[in-house]
Amino acid sequence: MSFQEGDQFPKDVTFTHVPIDLATVQTASALACEIPTPLKLDKLFDQLADTSSPNVVIVSVPGAFTPTCTENHIPPYLTHLAALKNDKKVGALIIISANDAFVLNAWGKLLIKNEASVSASGDYPRVIFASDPAAKFSAAHDLSVDASANGMGIRTARYGLVVDAKSRKIKYLGKEVERGVKHSGYEAVTSKL
């Protein structure tokens, strides 16, 4: 079922991820992988519901390490982490794709190292790079793309989604229909927050 802005975000959505610690990411090796753990969104919403930063931003890309998302899509989010938390009240930034959690973890660590300027005393949202395994969550809500012709299988589409952790309402949904980041880039996604 397709999402509309104003809809309730569904229950029991689980991604998988290897947690990334912003405080130590600068010295972390992209090759040192830990074991992936489930990311239960219900739990995350509960944790953020009564905080001063209840917005959860989900940004989806068709693939880690692919040219467009690496170069244009995700870096603006990572260069604005402090603004996301303090101005846009974002408690968690979740980057997802259908790649596995190991790949997303490596990609996330490298992108954060390259793009984000984080200090030990800074106030930032949680930054999570998570797998939507086999694009199941995205596909169930008309947010997947079939890249089988390129040998990439079913992938998560390029989209941005904002959920209010307290009401669990979808505050923003922007899916790309053409190449580019017009609806899912930092400017579009944060313009209504």
Next chain:
Amino acid sequence: MSSSGDTFPTDVKLQYVPYTKEHAEIVSSSKPVTLNLSELLPGKTVVFTSAIGAFTPPCTENHLPTYLNNVSKFKKKGVDRIVVLTINDPFVNSAWSKALGYKDEENYVIFATDPKAELSGKLGDNFVADLSSEGLGTRSSRYAAIVDDGHIVYLESEDGGAFTERSHASSLLERL
């Protein structure tokens, strides 16, 4: 199951991103190209080694470095190319190869995508691993092969994701 003397399958189109200095950064990538085994294998000695996945702990830490650290030995033994296989897409494999430190425009070692483990499946059931329960789908298992002029001269698969002498580069170097 394939064994020594059999023809190595060539009817699956593999893909990879050739390394270039313009895209030396790990998070930078150019376009994938096709690796056609029916063109690569005739008259050549080619080593294949397959891993469960890019950036997964055991293969990253132990398995691949035994090959990457011994490129000169493989060359001395007359190996024309080393092909590393995973089911990950070419962009991920390219990033992984660079993260492992392999940055050579010669592209002697090719990190290639075995789409949906189709090529691995043609070698036999024990050359694929179903890791769907862990959210990782069907993968190529960890294995290694030496292919001489299209014919298999060494082919050993690991049990599950284990890493033993079967797929260790030194075992292949001894056979060459």
